[in-house]
Amino acid sequence: MNYKQTVEYLYNVVPSFQKVGTAGYKEGLSNTLALDEHFGHPHRKFKTIHVAGTNGKGSCSHTLAAMLQAMGLKVGLYTSPHLVDFRERIRVNGKCVSKKRVVDFVKDEHEFFEPLHPSFFELTTALAFKYFAEKKVDIAVVEVGLGGRLDCTNIITPELCVITNISFDHTQFLGNTLEEIAGEKAGIIKPCVPVVIGETTPETKPVFERKAAEKHAPIYFAEEGLCTTDISEKVREQLPYFELKGSYQEKNLHTILTATKVLSIPEKAIMEGLQHVSEMTGLQGRWQTLQKSPLVICDAGHNVGGWQYVSKQIAEQPCKQLRIVFGMVDDKDIDTVMGMLPHNAIYYWTQASTKRAIPAQKVKEKGEAHHLNGTIYDKVEDAYKAAIEESGKEDFIFVGGSSYIVSDLFEYLNF
Numbered sequence: 001m002n003y004k005q006t007v008e009y010l011y012n013v014v015p016s017f018q019k020v021g022t023a024g025y026k027e028g029l030s031n032t033l034a035l036d037e038h039f040g041h042p043h044r045k046f047k048t049i050h051v052a053g054t055n056g057k058g059s060c061s062h063t064l065a066a067m068l069q070a071m072g073l074k075v076g077l078y079t080s081p082h083l084v085d086f087r088e089r090i091r092v093n094g095k096c097v098s099k100k101r102v103v104d105f106v107k108d109e110h111e112f113f114e115p116l117h118p119s120f121f122e123l124t125t126a127l128a129f130k131y132f133a134e135k136k137v138d139i140a141v142v143e144v145g146l147g148g149r150l151d152c153t154n155i156i157t158p159e160l161c162v163i164t165n166i167s168f169d170h171t172q173f174l175g176n177t178l179e180e181i182a183g184e185k186a187g188i189i190k191p192c193v194p195v196v197i198g199e200t201t202p203e204t205k206p207v208f209e210r211k212a213a214e215k216h217a218p219i220y221f222a223e224e225g226l227c228t229t230d231i232s233e234k235v236r237e238q239l240p241y242f243e244l245k246g247s248y249q250e251k252n253l254h255t256i257l258t259a260t261k262v263l264s265i266p267e268k269a270i271m272e273g274l275q276h277v278s279e280m281t282g283l284q285g286r287w288q289t290l291q292k293s294p295l296v297i298c299d300a301g302h303n304v305g306g307w308q309y310v311s312k313q314i315a316e317q318p319c320k321q322l323r324i325v326f327g328m329v330d331d332k333d334i335d336t337v338m339g340m341l342p343h344n345a346i347y348y349w350t351q352a353s354t355k356r357a358i359p360a361q362k363v364k365e366k367g368e369a370h371h372l373n374g375t376i377y378d379k380v381e382d383a384y385k386a387a388i389e390e391s392g393k394e395d396f397i398f399v400g401g402s403s404y405i406v407s408d409l410f411e412y413l414n415f
Helices: 003-013 017-024 030-038 057-070 099-116 120-134 178-188 205-215 233-241 249-263 267-275 277-281 304-316 334-338 360-369 380-390 403-413
Strands: 047-052 075-078 090-092 139-143 160-163 195-197 219-221 288-292 295-299 322-326 345-349 374-376 396-400
Touching: 003 099, 003 120, 030 099, 030 120, 047 057, 047 178, 057 075, 057 139, 057 249, 057 267, 057 277, 075 120, 090 120, 099 120, 120 139, 160 178, 160 249, 178 205, 195 205, 195 249, 205 219, 233 267, 267 277, 295 403, 304 334, 322 380, 322 403, 334 360, 345 360, 345 380, 360 374, 380 396, 380 403, 396 403
Parallel strands: 047 139, 047 160, 075 139, 160 195, 195 219, 295 396, 322 345, 322 396, 345 374
Antiparallel strands: 075 090, 288 295
């Protein structure tokens, strides 16, 4: 098989949550442990940082990776989902795993893993850990796929755990209350391993405190600022130049800076990482400007927690006419998100090329129930082209609602 055939094999032979939703999720670590033993426990051959949370995991993971790279370390980075190419999930110093390595992994190992019927994420995690060991990385930043306690990344014993925040998402797996969801994500806390908590609520803070106490793990709350009060003025002056834009990044910054103090990352590396995140790690899709006349910005925010920030930033953007290309997937709270969308926009309702996409017709119906008006487009590229064609130079086009919407746009634009 060539690379394209191999990736299709991975999607079709092992179930993928990204492609099919609930059917692609497997609870428990039995497959992960079997794969890990087969490959000789590769995750024990390098240090790790483990990042969980409802929103902000990707931004925090990439920024920490950039800072560690700026220290001169060889850094693995494992994140999900990808936007265009599967290989985006597995990087070393910002460079994606090679197509040949992906092909060889499946060719060499399929006889072992096929009888296990692993999920897509279980297999991808095994490949990532094996690849990082082969490349002899000094440290890897590992983003949790879903939840924490039963996520297949949770076999690692990291140098630091980070939990960015808790809001309602994936409730069919993680629970219907903030306490239940926090309990699942707190499952990454390990004995005596420090943990940084980005944001809390009255419901979630006691959950983290109990779990940390149970594990004798030092716990740091970024909101309290105890670890960042001595951040130098030189670093503070650089914060407005943080490469990742979006008002929600202010919250992520508190989390990241708290982590840098726990990890003793020097300020020169902090500043370099802040200024060159995308260049050093390949991160895309976070309040990303695609063109300026008309202004086009995309964002991969995809749930209620994320849209609490994205909707405010859209409203703050000056323009002559606001145009929004929008779609979501079926496990998200579309009604609550719709309630956050501005009424002064022209909407281009669409659907991503995933089985999880809510049909554009249904998205339109949901929008109309919230007095939002627009036109249906079956493909993201068609919605985007229509928005561009109808825009004047002073208009603002926002594209989002799901990482899959951004992914389809990037494929169309050949990003």
